[in-house]
Amino acid sequence: MSFTGVMRPGHAAIRVLDMDESVTYYTERMGLMKTDEDDQGRVYLKAWDELDCFSIVLREADSPGIDYTGYKTFSRADMDELVGKLEDYGIDIEWIAEGELNNCGERARFQTPSGHSFELYSEKKQIGDGLGRTNPNPWPEGLKGMQVYRFxxxxxxxxxxxxxxxxxxxxxxxxxxxxxxxxxxxxxxxxxxxxxxxxxxxxxxxxxxxxxxxxxxxxxxxxxxxxxxxxxxxxxxxxxxxxxxxxxxxxxxxxxxxxxxxxxxxxxxxxxxxxxxxxxxxxxxxxxxxxxxxxxxxxxxxxxxxx
Amino acid sequence: MVAEKFTIAIEDSDEAFTCSSDRNVLKAMEQLGRKGIPVGCRGGGCGVCRVQVVGDGRYRTGKMSREQVPVDDERQGICLACKLFPEADLRLKVLGRWQKHFITGMNPEAA
Structure with missing residues (x-):
């Protein structure tokens, strides 16, 4: 296998003005599935073809925009190695505890000179696509709206x-x-x-x-x-x-x-x-x-x- | 209940159009094919359609980005046209796009 290090964009945390209206839009229109909600009122969503339990996190706020984008590494060892390289490069890391986002492991957050926040993480609970990993069907029934495959x-x-x-x-x-x-x-x-x-x-x-x-x-x-x-x-x-x-x-x-x-x-x-x-x-x-x-x-x- | 209709006039232009009380001003303008207010996200987020209500026309607003319309601005009648619903005839001063930044190294004339 040659595919290690950072694997993919794993989540985006988006600010919305009205949570109910936004959840309706992202589920009924975009076709994401609501998988969780936490005690801060944040809503967790995933696309049907993603196996991890969320890829979009919505937070109600008074201005829209993006809080941070998270990238999933192949392994914890890969994450630690990359965090070390970031620190050697002179970038400060803020550690976000496991569970701060539901069902997500520890995250290493850093800022870029563009003013954006990014995170690396290696663990997130997989809940699957409902099709299984043995003799699966090609797509699940009952999808809504645009039926997007993934973030x-x-x-x-x-x-x-x-x-x-x-x-x-x-x-x-x-x-x-x-x-x-x-x-x-x-x-x-x-x-x-x-x-x-x-x-x-x-x-x-x-x-x-x-x-x-x-x-x-x-x-x-x-x-x-x-x-x-x-x-x-x-x-x-x-x-x-x-x-x-x-x-x-x-x-x-x-x-x-x-x-x-x-x-x-x-x-x-x-x-x-x-x-x-x-x-x-x-x-x-x-x-x-x-x-x-x-x-x-x-x-x-x-x-x-x-x- | 039948929505009341009001006239929206754009300052420093001849532009005026009708908007009912249940429709936001930006949408009314677009659907009539009229111009005058720049159109951005239409969701109260980007601030491109910032306007100031001039005079004492009554209106209500939906939720708008606080970054684009700070409290002090809102007190002075500044709002986003996509979240502005008239309750009287309104005169609007367009603040919108020319206060926004463009991509560095690019300007709209060159684009």
């Missing part, structure tokens, strides 16, 4: 993304898969992968720290993306753009907003990343095509609408 990645906006990206590539073993260069030749958009997905995390250079651009969920087919868009119109969900295609990652996508204004994405069809590939570079004058391949121009919302 896939986040795109975050903040300052110092070159330094921030280096933490993931030089310390945590991620690969840089795609980047955008400004006319001065500086990276101002970066996509990184800890797996063989085209992205497990992305950053855009932005003056305000700790901003969320979107939380993304995976679908398998273009038809499913179209069906998701139909559901958005059926239920008056705010659509940002799409269905369309990204140049970056090749993903087929639609951007839309949760009831608190946090942007979500459902997408399908990015490529397979291998670590012997060169990163893809997009130049500033082609940024429109990089982001929205058909429109070939950026819209103001992509540039400014964040929580």
């Amino acid at each position: 896939d990645h986040v795109l975050l906006y903040g300052p110092n993304i070159i330094e921030t990206t280096k933490i993931f590539t030089d310390v945590l073993g991620f690969d840089l898969t795609e980047r955008v260069l400004t006319p001065e030749g500086e990276m101002n958009v970066t996509f990184v992968s800890c797996s063989n997905k085209a992205h497990d995390l992305a950053f855009v250079e932005y003056p305000e720290p700790n901003k969320l651009h979107h939380v993304s969920f995976m679908l398998m087919t273009w038809e499913e993306v179209l069906r998701a868009a139909d559901l958005m119109s059926m239920h008056d969900i705010s659509i940002d753009i799409g269905p369309t295609r990204h140049g970056i990652t090749r993903g087929r996508t639609i951007y839309f907003f949760d009831p608190s204004g946090n942007r979500n994405e459902v997408f399908c069809g990015d490529y397979t990343w291998y670590p012997d590939r060169e990163p893809i570079t997009w130049t500033a004058e082609e940024l429109g095509r990089a982001i929205f391949y058909h429109d070939r121009r950026l819209n103001e919302n992509f540039l400014t609408v964040v929580t």
